[in-house]
Amino acid sequence: MLLQVRGLHVNLPDQGERLHAVRGIDLDVAEGETLCLVGESGCGKSMTALALMQLLPRGAQLRSDRLHLGETDLSALPERKLSQLRGRRMSMIFQEPMTALNPVFTIGDQLRTVYRRHTGASAREAQARAIEMLESVGLTNASLRLGQYPHQLSGGLRQRVLIAMALMCEPEMLICDEPTTALDVTTQAQILRILKDAQTARKMGMVFITHDLGVVARVADRVAVMYAGRIVEQGDRASVLRTPAHPYTKGLIASVPRPEGAQPGTRRLASIPGNVPAFHREDARCPFLSRCPARMDVCGAVPPPLRQVPTGQVVSCHLSLDLLEPVPA
Amino acid sequence: MTTPLLEARDLNHVYFLRHGFLKQPAPLRALNGVSLTINEGEILGIVGESGCGKSTLARILLGLETPTSGDVILEGRPVSSYPQRERALAVQPVFQDPYGSLNPSMSVEDLIALPLHVHKIGSRQERQQKVARMAEQVGLPRRALSASPNQLSGGQRQRVAIARALVSGPRLVICDEPTSALDVSVQAQILNLLLDLRAEHRVAMLFISHNLSVIEHMADRMMVMYLGRVVEAGSTQQIFAAPAHPYTAVLRDSVFSPDDDGGVPDLGLRGNFPNAMNMPSGCVFHPRCPVARPECATTEPFLTQAHDASRQNACLFPLN
Missing domain, CATH: 1.10.260 (434 Repressor (Amino-terminal Domain))
Known part of the structure; x- marks a missing residue:
């Protein structure tokens, strides 16, 4: 495995408290593979990217069980070695090209x-x-x-x-944090093509961070859906996007306006009520608890188990497997 | 034929930009012969990329700028003959940035009540009731009324902006990228809210967005703009089914749905986005157009009717 991450935690100072931005995530990226990290603002996806590059803001704390690029243990490298590695073995592309230059x-x-x-x-x-x-x-x-x-x-x-x-x-590994979000749509398509072509030519591993599920569908091999610092669902692009299992993933996909040929202005979109919570204390319960339409008593008491559903992806949810099982479209 | 709610005729707008201390200011044609009509209760979508003139158009229709030439006619009267207050009563804005458009030193209740104050609508008590009812309609919790806008989330701020726009009962709301700064699940809430309010208040909307799928979801009719010009206009459903202008087709193909996983398409766009200070000859889209022919570089196309009276496009060799 090119990139291997286990039990990654990041917390940041936040008005006298510690904000737990990333709360124990596992990721694997193989050579030539694109992993899309998708989620809404505040879900911790950008902090994850900065943690991988070891470029976290001052005051941030990083903890991980394993953080390896190839054979190299990134968490054990001194800053001098890290700066030799960044840009050479692992590079990053940011959202705002003006501030990055x-x-x-x-x-x-x-x-x-x-x-x-x-x-x-x-x-x-x-x-x-x-x-x-x-x-x-x-x-x-x-x-x-x-x-x-x-x-x-x-x-x-x-x-x-x-x-x-x-x-x-x-580089062996490229981390892209919303590289096309600030661009016009036609430019976005051109930039995405350039990135994918460059990746294929070099067999580069890529972590692609985005909030746009349409972009995920076009660039991802695998998808990890993040919510409030956790990965709630992870698997192949097709299984996650076509047969989402976690209630959050289902809600997110349903809320995207998409072409369906209906009379405009007549159809209501599915939406997820409420807002993303911020976590200042350790809390192992399901992060989606407060907004979940399928919430049960057990969700408020016991941390959700990680399970593989029949369509292949791994889901962190208490719903019984038959309920998780998606309805074929 | 009833009078349209709002009509814009042949709007042109030129900005003069100075590039360097001693240089003469150079003209930038932000709008070039733009006409449109909006009927009562209708949603007209405007789509285009940055620099296409869509925000200049919004500012002119709101009366924040006077066009270099052309007329804006509101309910049969030229808008220039309206006193400022009367126009503001008829046309209200919702802007993109729910952070910059709300005064942070005012409470949410006072922000929503402001248009009622300005127009001296109702007694103090009636205003309070109106604000409470409006806040409930846009889904703001009661306790949010006493909050300051910077205590609210982005979605809630946009609800405040929408409540403020609608509280005085305008006939037209100009929404300039109202959901661009929001997450998708929150965007869905706001789009639903706007459609509900339209159904309830019969308010018309000019809905500006760079996101074609949002326009397709919301707008009865749409206009596609490129470099200050309208290149295609007509019913949203018809345009999506069969775009006539190559630029519309490129825009449509560059919107990715979570359901399509065919890799990143090649849009066939050539070159780079042109400099608006130095407009291309002929058709302004020809340097980038995937199907341009030699004539396109020399002959300027005009917006003409095609298919039926409801559709127009500005292309010498329309698709479909």
Whole structure:
């Protein structure tokens, strides 16, 4: 397994208390595989990404039973070793390409620096590599672009530059945190294609974080659904999206407006009442408890078991297996 | 034919942008010959990507900006002849950002009551009752009324914004990306709420979004905008079934539903989004269009009727 995570916890300072943002999650990503981490705001998906990169904000605490990239134990590495690893074996792409690029350096400066730092290449080699990478993400006039500053590029172009930068050293693992959320829809499709093509060509593992189930359907091999710091359902794309088992996953999928040819303005969407809770204390009970339409007495008393349902995915829920079993569409 | 609730005729709007201290300001045509009608109780959807002019259109219809040329006619009278207050009574906004559009130093109750105060509607007691009823209709809990908006969640803030927009009984609500900042499960609550309120109050809506599936869910009729122009207009169902303009088809194909897992499609879009300061010749979409022909670079298409009187598109070689 390329990336192996067991029992990952992250907590953050929050107005004098500790906010438990990630509460014991397990993830596996194989070579060439895309795992989509999906959930709504505040579910802990971005904190998970930062924890994988060991880039958590100051004051955050990370605890894990296992956090391995290949044979390397990430939790045991000193910061010096980590900074050698980031950008070389594992890279990250952020949602907002403007804040992820340094506004006072040219695109070329930033791309060359990454490459030279990790490989010790000459300036000339780094320049050639930067041009090659910009072309591979579909930028025309790459040598001209290298002399430009981030503010001279549109959001879509900036995101391509970030992808090129992340891939400069051919990492084994790419972590993408909502890489297309700030972009227009047509640009989103182009960027997703570039990412998937780059991944296939390199057999790279990818953790793709998004709140958009439509994007999940297009890019994921496997899906992990996060809610309030926990993974409530995890499995193959098709089993999770077509035959969701956890009440939260079902509700989330049903609330997406989708083409159905009905007269507009006539159909009500399914929605999940209430809001995502925040956890300041350890609480092993089901995080969806307060909003679940299928809540039972046992849910308030005993932590939910992890079980595999007949369609293959693993679900954390008290409902009996026959109730969990999805109705075929 | 009854008079439409609101009619916009040939709106043009030009911003002058200065690029550098000594340079002459350069024109940016944000709107180029945009016309539309909204009938009573109807939802008109406007869809387009950033820079297409949809928010400029909203600001003009709200009276926050005066168009460079063109007329806005509200219930048969030019909107420029309306006193500010009277127009505000008829047309109300709901903006995208439920964080920036509510004054944090006011209570939720005072925020919702503000339009009633401004228009001097009802006695103090009647206002209180109206606000309580409106808050209940939009699904705000009673205790939220005394809260400040920054104690509320994003979805609840948007409910406050909707209650404030509807409390004075406007005929038209202009919703500019009202759910873009919200999570999907909360978006579903807000879309349901808007449809319920439309059914109850017969209020018309101009619904602006970049999300085509939201437009398809909400709008009776829709307009697709690109670089300040309307490129296609008509009934939402018909446009989705068979888009006539290649840009509409690209937009439709770039909306991903959780049900489709065919990988990421190639939209066939060429080049990059053009600079609005330097509009392409001919059809403004031709440099990116997957099916452009040589004529498209030289001949400018105009919005013309196609199929039947209810549909229009601006393409020299329409699809379907």
